[in-house]
Amino acid sequence: MVRSFFVVLVLGVSVLSAGCRRGGGSGSEDGRDGAGSTRLVLKYQPLWGPPEPFRELLAGFERDNPGVTLVTEALPNSSDLAHQFFLTSLEGGAKDFDVLVADVVWVPEFARAGWIADLSAEFPPERLREEFLPGPVEAVVVEGRTYAVPWYLDVGVLYYRTDLVPRAPRTYAELERFALDAKAKVPGIQGYVWQGRQYEGLSCNVFEALWGHGGHAMGENGRVLLETEAGREALAYLRGLLVSGVSPETVMGFGEEEARRIFQEGRAVFMRNWPYAWSEAQKEGSPIRGKVGMAPLPTVSGEPGFGTLGGYQLAVNAHVSPERRKLAAKLISHLTSPEANLVLAVHYARNPPRAAVYDDARLKESSPFIAGLREMAERAKPRPVTPYYNLISDVLQSEFSAAVAGLRSPEESLKRAQKQVDHLMGEGR
Amino acid sequence: MTVGPGRARGSLERERRQAYWLVAPAVLVLAAVALYPILAAVWLSLHRFILVFGERRFVGLGNYAYLLGDARFWSALGNTAYFTVVAVGVELLLAVPLALLLQRAFPGRGLLRAAVLVPWAIPTVVSARLWAWMFNPDYGLINRLLLGSDINWLGAPGYALHAAILVDVWKTTPFVALLVLAGLQGIPEDLYKAARVDGASPWRTFRSITLPLLKPALLLAVLFRSLDAFRVFDAIYVLTEGGPANTTETLSIYAYKTLMRSGDFGYGSTLSVATFLCVVVLAAVWLRLLGRQEEAR
Numbered sequence: 269m270v271r272s273f274f275v276v277l278v279l280g281v282s283v284l285s286a287g288c289r290r291g292g293g294s295g296s297e298d299g300r301d302g303a304g305s306t307r308l309v310l311k312y313q314p315l316w317g318p319p320e321p322f323r324e325l326l327a328g329f330e331r332d333n334p335g336v337t338l339v340t341e342a343l344p345n346s347s348d349l350a351h352q353f354f355l356t357s358l359e360g361g362a363k364d365f366d367v368l369v370a371d372v373v374w375v376p377e378f379a380r381a382g383w384i385a386d387l388s389a390e391f392p393p394e395r396l397r398e399e400f401l402p403g404p405v406e407a408v409v410v411e412g413r414t415y416a417v418p419w420y421l422d423v424g425v426l427y428y429r430t431d432l433v434p435r436a437p438r439t440y441a442e443l444e445r446f447a448l449d450a451k452a453k454v455p456g457i458q459g460y461v462w463q464g465r466q467y468e469g470l471s472c473n474v475f476e477a478l479w480g481h482g483g484h485a486m487g488e489n490g491r492v493l494l495e496t497e498a499g500r501e502a503l504a505y506l507r508g509l510l511v512s513g514v515s516p517e518t519v520m521g522f523g524e525e526e527a528r529r530i531f532q533e534g535r536a537v538f539m540r541n542w543p544y545a546w547s548e549a550q551k552e553g554s555p556i557r558g559k560v561g562m563a564p565l566p567t568v569s570g571e572p573g574f575g576t577l578g579g580y581q582l583a584v585n586a587h588v589s590p591e592r593r594k595l596a597a598k599l600i601s602h603l604t605s606p607e608a609n610l611v612l613a614v615h616y617a618r619n620p621p622r623a624a625v626y627d628d629a630r631l632k633e634s635s636p637f638i639a640g641l642r643e644m645a646e647r648a649k650p651r652p653v654t655p656y657y658n659l660i661s662d663v664l665q666s667e668f669s670a671a672v673a674g675l676r677s678p679e680e681s682l683k684r685a686q687k688q689v690d691h692l693m694g695e696g697r
Numbered sequence: 698m699t700v701g702p703g704r705a706r707g708s709l710e711r712e713r714r715q716a717y718w719l720v721a722p723a724v725l726v727l728a729a730v731a732l733y734p735i736l737a738a739v740w741l742s743l744h745r746f747i748l749v750f751g752e753r754r755f756v757g758l759g760n761y762a763y764l765l766g767d768a769r770f771w772s773a774l775g776n777t778a779y780f781t782v783v784a785v786g787v788e789l790l791l792a793v794p795l796a797l798l799l800q801r802a803f804p805g806r807g808l809l810r811a812a813v814l815v816p817w818a819i820p821t822v823v824s825a826r827l828w829a830w831m832f833n834p835d836y837g838l839i840n841r842l843l844l845g846s847d848i849n850w851l852g853a854p855g856y857a858l859h860a861a862i863l864v865d866v867w868k869t870t871p872f873v874a875l876l877v878l879a880g881l882q883g884i885p886e887d888l889y890k891a892a893r894v895d896g897a898s899p900w901r902t903f904r905s906i907t908l909p910l911l912k913p914a915l916l917l918a919v920l921f922r923s924l925d926a927f928r929v930f931d932a933i934y935v936l937t938e939g940g941p942a943n944t945t946e947t948l949s950i951y952a953y954k955t956l957m958r959s960g961d962f963g964y965g966s967t968l969s970v971a972t973f974l975c976v977v978v979l980a981a982v983w984l985r986l987l988g989r990q991e992e993a994r
């Protein structure tokens with residue numbers, strides 16, 4: 269805690285001082301400072317890791333564009349807080365930043381609100397579809413127009429203990445059998461840990477189960493459709509994991525870190541999590557080092573499952589002048605190039621959204637783990653792409669939580685969720 | 698000469714006008730900081746208002762009609778009422794003996810009086826974070842103290858709300874105890890002396906003298922605490938954010954989530970207005986009881 273506090277403090281101070289040094293405080297409306305150079309502001313969340321490679325990436329842009337000074341400003345690490353920041357500042361017509369990061373679920377919302385610029389001219393949707401993986405493209409193209417460019421991605425995957433199960437399970441039935449067999453052999457071990465606390469992570473787990481049962485959540489005219497056969501099966505499956513003892517009752521209080529700690533201590537056979545848990549598990553001194561495998565999530569049919577898409581995109585603040593917008597689009601193009609994808613992957617363990625980067629020899633050489641994620645990254649799927657997602661996510665979390673806790677049947681939970689979602693989305697959808 | 702009464706009336710009129718001028722600033726301030734926000738919330742609650750998309754449409758009582766059929770609202774109201782009744786009840790039960798103890802003269806009393814205030818002095822967000830760690834099913838102190846128990850305090854419906862109540866009781870019992878202590882010190886010593894002369898047992902003294910004379914202080918404590926508990930937000934927000942399955946969601950949390958997280962200002966305001974009305978009714982009932990006490994004296 270104390271350490272991370274200092275990291276944040278140091279980061280904050282360095283960002284501030286960088287801002288002062290470069291901007292010199294002479295911030296006029298169009299962002300030109302005394303020397304006649306343009307000051308371009310990038311608002312993003314800290315990448316952690318060593319600062320030099322990213323700084324070098326930014327310096328490359330300044331070299332290619334003489335007269336432009338780049339300033340970076342840090343956002344809170346929590347996605348919720350960052351969203352609240354943008355909600356208030358963009359609603360107020362803020363012009364003090366040009367390029368911003370956006371979580372996957374914000375893009376349709378910000379686009380609908382008119383806060384981020386249409387980038388279809390610079391990044392036509394067809395070109396994005398050719399170069400990027402399908403999941404992230406689906407999240408940034410709203411009604412046929414491009415509003416953001418994928419920067420790095422995250423995807424839900426299954427971790428398993430290679431010493432306790434014969435291979436990665438392909439179906440839900442296999443997962444349950446393997447878990448119960450291992451539990452019978454190793455006393456005190458838990459089966460399958462995942463994220464069951466009432467928060468967005470639970471929704472990710474539920475959507476994965478929904479897709480794994482062959483369902484989807486988008487109906488006609490952009491309606492979010494929850495009351496489906498696959499929806500009921502998905503919730504019944506998650507509840508069933510607790511009832512049958514495949515998962516401990518405590519998953520109802522788990523977020524990512526709680527699940528990871530249990531798995532890392534060698535106290536669970538399977539875990540659903542994001543790829544970040546891999547390097548922790550394989551760290552020197554980790555009790556499960558060398559005994560961990562990673563695979564796509566299982567499904568009913570045995571086809572590799574879809575993992576929920578996470579990660580960040582870069583977008584342009586629609587409130588800034590057209591001239592600055594053009595420059596901002598150039599910066600996005602620079603930061604999302606194959607080279608930039610590689611820098612972020614190698615130095616910051618951020619998974620590339622560009623398909624070709626996974627075949628790059630340099631990536632395979634220095635980060636074989638990320639190169640091996642390709643199959644899962646290809647099957648990263650966005651949660652319902654609707655401007656109303658943030659509006660309804662709270663309802664989804666609470667009703668999913670009720671079904672997982674066994675307070676209400678899956679039918680009842682979905683019925684209640686559907687009613688509230690329809691009310692919230694109103695006729696606006 | 699008939700000027701007298703006329704002049705008197707004139708000066709009375711002037712005095713009255715002066716009085717209006719004198720209270721005007723206070724009234725204005727109150728109107729600006731209390732009345733205006735309340736009226737604005739009521740006005741908002743009659744709209745469908747999604748800030749992000751600039752959707753704003755008058756829907757009359759539509760939000761209130763939806764509220765009546767909103768199962769989540771009723772369960773939040775139930776949680777809030779349960780939290781208030783149990784938390785305030787337990788606090789009173791613990792605070793009275795604590796106050797009696799603090800009233801006795803013994804060495805180190807001053808220190809103890811100051812020490813009991815520590816939980817009350819810690820910011821709720823901080824103490825709730827501490828408790829969240831203590832409640833952790835795997836690493837927490839509580840399960841370790843209950844040797845080998847694996848109760849999922851904050852994750853299991855049925856336990857989580859009680860865990861939140863425990864945190865509230867821990868925090869506010871000292872405050873209630875101090876209110877009761879103030880009441881105790883208002884009871885004349887002679888009454889106790891007389892009771893002793895008459896040979897009354899300690900229990901009899903407590904029931905016939907202490908308790909009746911303490912009633913106004915107890916009612917006041919209940920008034921403060923129940924209004925506070927009914928609007929509980931911070932402790933629960935830190936402990937569970939209303940989960941699991943909304944079993945710890947109170948009215949304030951529901952209103953906050955609807956307003957700030959979902960950005961639905963219309964329905965969020967409806968929830969705020971509903972909470973406000975509940976608190977007003979509660980306050981009216983207690984003030985009435987308190988007033989009756991005063992009259993009876």
